[in-house]
Amino acid sequence: MSQQPRAVHFGAGNIGRGFIGPVLAESGYHVVFVDIDKDIIDALNELDSYKVHIIGDQKRPKHVSSFSGILSHSDDVIRVLADPATRIVTTAVGPNILGKIASTIGKGLQARRKADAGPLNVIACENMVRQTAELSRYIDPHLSPEDKSWVDQHIGFASCSVDRIVPPGEPKRSSLLDVHVEEFYEWVVDEGALRTPIEPKVNGMHLTRDLDAYVERKLFTLNCGHAIAAYIGFINKHQTVDQAIQDPQIRVVVRGAMDEAGAALIKKHNFDPVTHAEYIDNILKRIADANLADAVVRVGRQPLRKLSAQDRLLGPANLARGYGLPVDNLMRGTAAVFLYDVDEDEQSVELQDKIKRDGIVKVVAELTGFQEESEEHKTIMESYRELQNKPKQ
Ligand SMILES: NC(=O)c1ccc[n+]([C@@H]2O[C@H](COP(=O)([O-])OP(=O)(O)OC[C@H]3O[C@@H](n4cnc5c(N)ncnc54)[C@H](O)[C@@H]3O)[C@@H](O)[C@H]2O)c1
Numbered sequence: 001m002s003q004q005p006r007a008v009h010f011g012a013g014n015i016g017r018g019f020i021g022p023v024l025a026e027s028g029y030h031v032v033f034v035d036i037d038k039d040i041i042d043a044l045n046e047l048d049s050y051k052v053h054i055i056g057d058q059k060r061p062k063h064v065s066s067f068s069g070i071l072s073h074s075d076d077v078i079r080v081l082a083d084p085a086t087r088i089v090t091t092a093v094g095p096n097i098l099g100k101i102a103s104t105i106g107k108g109l110q111a112r113r114k115a116d117a118g119p120l121n122v123i124a125c126e127n128m129v130r131q132t133a134e135l136s137r138y139i140d141p142h143l144s145p146e147d148k149s150w151v152d153q154h155i156g157f158a159s160c161s162v163d164r165i166v167p168p169g170e171p172k173r174s175s176l177l178d179v180h181v182e183e184f185y186e187w188v189v190d191e192g193a194l195r196t197p198i199e200p201k202v203n204g205m206h207l208t209r210d211l212d213a214y215v216e217r218k219l220f221t222l223n224c225g226h227a228i229a230a231y232i233g234f235i236n237k238h239q240t241v242d243q244a245i246q247d248p249q250i251r252v253v254v255r256g257a258m259d260e261a262g263a264a265l266i267k268k269h270n271f272d273p274v275t276h277a278e279y280i281d282n283i284l285k286r287i288a289d290a291n292l293a294d295a296v297v298r299v300g301r302q303p304l305r306k307l308s309a310q311d312r313l314l315g316p317a318n319l320a321r322g323y324g325l326p327v328d329n330l331m332r333g334t335a336a337v338f339l340y341d342v343d344e345d346e347q348s349v350e351l352q353d354k355i356k357r358d359g360i361v362k363v364v365a366e367l368t369g370f371q372e373e374s375e376e377h378k379t380i381m382e383s384y385r386e387l388q389n390k391p392k393q
Pocket residue numbers: 010011012013014015016034035036037072092093094095097100101125126127162163164165166167
């Protein structure tokens with residue numbers, strides 16, 4: 001009897017347990033979760049199932065079964081990557097962790113080559129442009145020339161866009177594994193990068209030859225508006241993103257930034273303007289849903305990552321500038337990032353230390369790439385001073 005196909009998923013956190021794991025399990029895979037959190041791994045090995053609650057519809061949770069867990073430093077991860085039953089490898093660990101799991105995946109692929117265990121596809125599900133290509137670059141130094149040529153032929157590194165809001169677990173949930181998710185989901189994968197067909201097919205995974213359009217549409221709209229709501233919300237002492245969006249002064253900036261990004265996306269990807277306006281409306285509804293109660297400190301996490309050139313704020317701003325389009329709201333949202341001051345967030349601490357050491361004017365220029373004398377720098381500085389001096393009580 002042939003063995004059940006396996007999926008190895010790195011990161012048994014919110015999106016791992018709340019989206020990627022469940023769709024793989026429903027599609028017939030046994031999902032092997034890999035994580036550094038021992039409590040989660042123990043629970044994954046002790047329990048036969050966990051529940052995915054659709055927020056707003058608590059009565060009909062989905063039951064996820066057919067999974068197990070392995071601690072990320074265990075050699076069992078290498079063994080399972082080399083097993084012919086493993087057909088797909090996915091990640092949802094956070095962009096900053098991709099470099100840390102690269103050596104294990106590299107060793108696993110080397111063992112797979114030696115075992116002649118056949119092709120598979122790797123799909124990193126992190127919120128960033130071309131995240132799986134980035135993971136592949138991290139894995140490269142861990143491969144010998146012989147491994148590398150085998151990997152090039154047999155291992156697909158397919159980037160993707162992944163969309164489902166999964167807020168952190170409720171403290172009162174009945175099991176450590178249960179998750180609460182919004183109903184909406186979208187997972188779009190770069191078909192051209194696959195090295196073997198996704199078999200069994202994954203229900204809910206859409207394959208495309210035009211990935212950049214999907215990635216930018218989502219990152220520069222949802223994540224852009226989400227981040228701005230979180231950062232200005234934080235300054236105004238809102239706890240959750242939905243509370244922030246209810247504030248008319250914040251909502252207007254969030255909508256304005258999504259419209260500015262939208263105008264650039266329409267130009268670049270030839271999107272239909274009416275359909276794109278509906279896409280923005282729908283995203284505003286999703287992020288304003290009070291049932292999600294999504295904390296501003298989750299959505300605003302890792303502000304330095306969110307300030308990188310291709311990410312949700314400067315990515316659309318640079319695109320819009322390239323077309324000579326306005327970026328005022330995007331700049332206001334960017335200014336708010338520099339006021340994000342959360343002790344528990346390492347990148348926020350690093351950012352605030354940097355501002356204290358080098359001064360805000362220099363730090364804005366360094367992190368945004370906008371010269372001190374540029375219009376964009378001036379707009380950011382004006383908004384920064386205004387936001388700094390006028391937080392609502
Ligand atoms: N939550 C969402 O709404 C959402 C939606 C779409 C995409 N994403 C993306 O998914 C990724 C994960 O986000 P999340 O919200 O699930 O975060 P999370 O913190 O809930 O989950 C990350 C998991 O990775 C694990 N981890 C950390 N280091 C690891 C390592 N070295 N090896 C294995 N596991 C490790 C953590 O223990 C944790 O369980 C991020 O890139 C995020 O942008 C999140």
